[in-house]
Amino acid sequence: MHLHMLTLFPETPAHGDIPAVMPSPFLNHPHPLAERAARMLQQRLSSAGDDMNRLLSTGTGKMFGVLVVRDQAGHIGYLSAFSGMARGSWHVPGFVPPVFDESLHQSFLPAGRAMLTKLTEQISQLESLPLRAQLGHQISQLQQQRQDAISALKQRHRSNKEQRKMQRLQLQAVACDEREQRMAALALASQHDKREATDTALAWEQRLDAIQQQLETIEQQLLDLKSSRSEQSRALHRQVFGAYRLHNFAGRQQTILHFFADSTPPAGSGDCAAPKLIHYANQHNLQPLAMAEFWWGPSPATGIRHHGHFYPACRGKCRPILPFMLEGIAVEKEPCFGAATHAGELEIIYEDPYLWVINKPAGLMSAPGKEVEDSVYSRLCQRHPEYPELRLVHRLDMGTSGLLLVAKQLRTHKQLQKQFIQHRVEKCYEALLSKVLPAEPAAGEINLPLRVDMDDRPRQMVCHMHGKPARTRWKIIAREQQTTRVHFYPLTGRTHQLRVHAAHRDGLNAAIVGDGLYGDSGKRMLLHARSLCFTHPVSRESLTFETAAPF
Structure with a gap:
């Protein structure tokens, strides 16, 4: 068979x-x-x-x-x-x-789709109903008319109030009996203005409410239809997957x-x-x-x-x-991300009472993962218990080598992170790409918004609708027989930004050598954080550090 x-x-x-x-x-x-x-x-x-x-x-x-x-x-x-x-x-x-099971699908899927189509058509008809648009237009017009009328009324009442104030001052020189009568008349005029303001606002509110109730009736029908469609869709979704028997x-x-x-x-x-x-x-x-x-x-x-x-x-x-x-047959254990790394030792590039600048080796995580404890953060915590508040200011991917900034105190961490958030930290990465890029252009900027691929974490994907802005400047350093050496200058700091911008068809369309997530695996990913420039949080001195790429 x-x-x-x-x-x-x-x-x-x-x-x-x-x-x-x-x-x-x-x-x-x-x-x-x-x-x-x-x-x-x-x-x-x-x-x-x-x-x-x-x-x-x-x-x-x-x-x-x-x-x-x-x-x-x-x-x-x-x-x-x-x-x-x-x-x-x-x-x-x-x-x-x-x-x-296709026969099971056919027993309910056509009817379920027909119901969803019918609900969608009803929603579309209500959304495009001429009366709905007319009512919305009437409400907008009435709201503008109310605003104009009430503004004019308030202006008139302010003018009346100023006149009454002047009249009260003038009444100081009038005989007592006459003054009392005229002051009472002014008080009545003030009360009349207040009643007029209240009655006018109420009258406009009643006019608007009558139309808004008609519109709300239609909008509630729309909400009910959309809610029904969502419930029907979820129920059909579960029926569909109920036919997948593994x-x-x-x-x-x-x-x-x-x-x-x-x-x-x-x-x-x-x-x-x-x-x-x-x-x-x-x-x-x-x-x-x-x-x-x-x-x-x-x-x-x-x-x-x-x-x-x-x-x-x-x-x-x-x-x-x-x-x-696959239960019932012998299958190799699923690879654990970062579990079998043999990363080298941390190299301290710079240290003072407030921070470290680390040269992170490739193959070492910046912070512990769910299944892997070994990391820059873990090693520093073990070696320096005298700094219980130490924090990573930023992170590098496990496969990326190069400069990493670590704060010894929370206050220092907060001040340095602020520089990253405000894009006042200058970073340069060196990478070897898996293709020979054209000679022109020799530099440029990539602007592709990114978000996590919900179906395939930790991969990131380009998404112009829901992605976060991600910008990278790049420059060709050398073109070799099968590869291209480039410098990347990230203007934002999204997860896997440089790796996606390198590999994506609308970026450089050339994955970083050794990037097994977005290209082909290798002994290591050839991406290195080569320079870092920031302002010291205490001395306010501008500090610049560089390390040569080890590839």
């Missing part, structure tokens, strides 16, 4: 080429046998006359995956999958089908909802290539051996994906479910 999905290798892999234990799907680079299978699929995708390739060519790239498997007869081949849909279809010849090799099964008990599963959960491949292998008694996922086609406008590059399974949608799906 599975033979039309299983692609055999032209030559049976040697025993030594087959992994004894399945590598973790969260590795940055796949096992050589999985890479070999991926290259075969890529060759198929590159075939100009391939009908399947034309079907998948949508103008945007897509994530593909392969799973090397052994069938019950001992044959070794690979399964192919793509993430999501291909041109509106879940099914393409030669690629495994989706995980969900099986594992230990004989257990769960729906995707089980793994997102505290929240709604992210859109697309279960539709990535990895769960499709593992699910198909489980259902057809195929033993998973190794897996690889790669991006094929133009880079996306948001995240960092490059044509033909390999990527680990995503952490947002796949990390919660893949360990369960």
Whole structure:
């Protein structure tokens, strides 16, 4: 039954080429046998006359995956999958089908979508209702008229008040009886003005209230419809994911909802290539051996994906479910970020009673993580218990080497951080990029707003709608045979800013050498914080420090 999905290798892999234990799907680079299978699929995708390739060519790239498997007869081949849909279809010849139960989806999905469409149409009709616009316009006009009328009335009342004040002064020379009568008349006039102001405000309020009540009735209907649509959407969302029943090799099964008990599963959960491949292998008694996922086609406008590059399974949608799906077979332990580092010693560039300037080695975290304690902060705390208030003023990524500023007291920390917030600290980084950049322009500025990729933390992504401003000046220092050496001058300090601005298609489109998150892994990421200039928080002296890049 599975033979039309299983692609055999032209030559049976040697025993030594087959992994004894399945590598973790969260590795940055796949096992050589999985890479070999991926290259075969890529060759198929590159075939100009391939009908399947034309079907998948949508103008945007897509994530593909392969799973090397052994069938019950001992044959070794690979399964192919793509993430999501291909041109509106879940099914393409030669690629495994989706995980969900399609018949179950069809039992409720059309009716659910029809209900959402109907609610959306009702909302659209109410939002574009002529009466709604008319009422809003009338309210605006009345509010302006009320403001003008009340302003004119207040001006008249102020004038009346000034006249009464002058009259009271003039009455000081009038006989007592007459003065009392005329003073009483002035008091009545003052009370009349107050009543007129109150009555006028009330009259305008009543006129506005009558129209506002009509508008509020429409707005409440809109709120009720939108609330109903949200509830229907959430309920349909849960129904959809209830049809994703995941099986594992230990004989257990769960729906995707089980793994997102505290929240709604992210859109697309279960539709990535990895769960499709593992699910198909489980259902057809195929033993998973190794897996690889790669991006094929133009880079996306948001995240960092490059044509033909390999990527680990995503952490947002796949990390919660893949360990369960792989239960029952031997799988290597998922790599722990920063756990196996052998970073060198801290080099103290400068020290005084208020601060340190550290030359951080690559491979050492700035602050402790959830699973890794070793860091610049931890080492300094252990060596200097006499400074219980010491704090990092800023941070460098684990793979970045170079200058790091540390305050010994909270007051110093606050003063130095203020300089960073106000962009009064000058920083320069040196990096080696994985491509040869054109000679022109030799310098420039990148302005791409960034936010965290919620589906694949800790990756960052470009987002013009919700991202925080991120600006970087850059300058070419040297162009080599296959690389380019640049200086980066960050004008903002966003997470992974330089790495994303280097790798993104709208930035320099050249990942930093050794950056396994946004490019290809290496012994280390070739990014170095080479200079730092700031004002000393006590002496007010301008201090500049430099360290040469160790690459």
